[in-house]
Amino acid sequence: MDTSKYIYIRNVDRRQTLDTRIQDRIEPTTKLEMTYDPRPVHTRRVVMPIIDCQKPTKVPMEKTFLYDTQLIFNPGDSAPYYGYANKIDDESKMKNIFFPLQKNGQSKFIPDSKSDLYDNSYLAQHSNTHEMKHHLLFEKSYFPSGHNANINLGTDLFNNHTRQQTKDLK
Numbered sequence: 001m002d003t004s005k006y007i008y009i010r011n012v013d014r015r016q017t018l019d020t021r022i023q024d025r026i027e028p029t030t031k032l033e034m035t036y037d038p039r040p041v042h043t044r045r046v047v048m049p050i051i052d053c054q055k056p057t058k059v060p061m062e063k064t065f066l067y068d069t070q071l072i073f074n075p076g077d078s079a080p081y082y083g084y085a086n087k088i089d090d091e092s093k094m095k096n097i098f099f100p101l102q103k104n105g106q107s108k109f110i111p112d113s114k115s116d117l118y119d120n121s122y123l124a125q126h127s128n129t130h131e132m133k134h135h136l137l138f139e140k141s142y143f144p145s146g147h148n149a150n151i152n153l154g155t156d157l158f159n160n161h162t163r164q165q166t167k168d169l170k
Helices: 012-026 081-086 088-095 162-169
Strands: none
């Protein structure tokens, strides 16, 4: 049997899922707000310059949600201005530029005590208990608190020959 006449199509489902994922990355999740850019009216060499020469539009402006980077995906390199303008106060608050430099606590950022900065619960492993193989590792050893001959080493102001003094102890 000659196999050159047959075509084998494989991985169709995988290719289809990849194509849909790529297509989702090209289009925004919702319709973005349109940029309204009115053009100036000519006032020079016009018969009646006080009358507006532009015709009013018959199509109403479409209502869209305010652009938010956390909710709406935008694959383009430019986004609606109002999404940026609404976040200016948040950025200023993060940079702490509302209050000028002063000595009271108002100019400092002091996080809440329930903030992530103070949360150490991820460090403790509550459910994972391991058997210690090296039981002497954390054992505390106690030394007798008797007189130690090394206490009188190096007490002189000058000529402290501690090396020779330790040899003299033996």
